[in-house]
Amino acid sequence: MSTILIVIIGITVLFSFKGFNDPSFFRKFEFHIGSIRSGDQIRMITSGFLHADMGHLFFNMFTLYMFAPVVIHYFGSGSFFLIYLGSLVFGSLLTLLMHKNEYSYRAIGASGAVTGIIYSAILLQPDMMLGLFYVIPVPAYLFGIGYLLYSIYGMKAKNDNIGHTAHFGGAIGGYLITLAKEPSMILNNTLMVILLAIPILVLFGMSKAGKL
Template sequence: MGDLHPVTIVIIVLNALVSLKGFNDFSFREKYLFNIGAIRRGEQIRMISSAFLHANPPHLIFNMLTLYFFADAVIFALGTINFIIIYVGSLLIGNLLSYFFHKDEYHYSALGASGAVSGILYAAILLNPEMKLAFILIPIPIPAYVFGIGYLLYSIYGMRAQNDNIGHDAHFGGAVGGYLITLFIAPFLLETSTLMVILLAIPIIILFVMIKLGKI
């Protein structure tokens, strides 16, 4: 990727510093994580502050590595301001979706930058349709859009099953935020990447149909 853009470095450092504080200070983490009851009492700051906290070092490292690999591609294509808009917008949309699904669960809590990072990931896929990803366990590079669609479908499954502690709704909401905001900023993608726009819309349509049918 070359040298990281200063904005990417600032975001990674902020996440690291706030998360490290949270690892060592339980009261600090509890004060700023996403919590339905607290938000409904008026502590809306948690909608943003929770995205700079992480559950543990692996959680932090995974999110920041993902940001490291994809952030500069978005900055290079759309500029710093638009990158920040996508990052913050995806963060908020992810948490708003979590709020929508858990608004009556006063003890529900969550934390992490996954929503914002998912938004950047999907923006990068839209902007670079030919992008390929390689994983340690999968030596053959796969198209990024295959990973993206699979990621959203798995998030839908997780939202429906609710059998783990992962905030799948925030992941999905962040990805949707990145998708929609990127298309708003760069509408030319509707013409230059029409197939990719359609393919990435499929899981989003599936989710809304399942919500309409009461399946989630």
């Protein structure tokens, strides 16, 4: 396992455990629109290292552990870290943009960063198969498109506590940074690049039309 992957998982676990046992620490570093708009922008990063509970933490870190090797294999540890951190920032920025007037809005979790790694891996190896519910084999690109469409639905419905906006922002970050690092994919893997761009365009179209 890559050293940088171990470090990311280790820091996230330690930070999350501190948050589990220290409510004031949790509140200080969570994503909170009111605090961020008051100048506490560091929350846009630190919130990605906090989790709600053990299940939330395990799911994110296990998913990262499964997909990170693909990105590390193609790009190396340094670029993997860039994509991870960049996706975290993209997720936070999109969340801030979409919820800027909801001053009490709060969120935590590495989901945006992890989703960025998932979409980077899908672009790099679109023919890989994923196990839906760990049983049903599904092509990675179908999973990617379906997940983004589900995130749009979740953002519109607002009927759960999942940070769909951060997921979507992270996916956009992973998508754009990966293409910026490997622009040849636009010519060599044009269909997949277009397919994964469709939900992103749908999101911004709906946002512009005021339907989110």
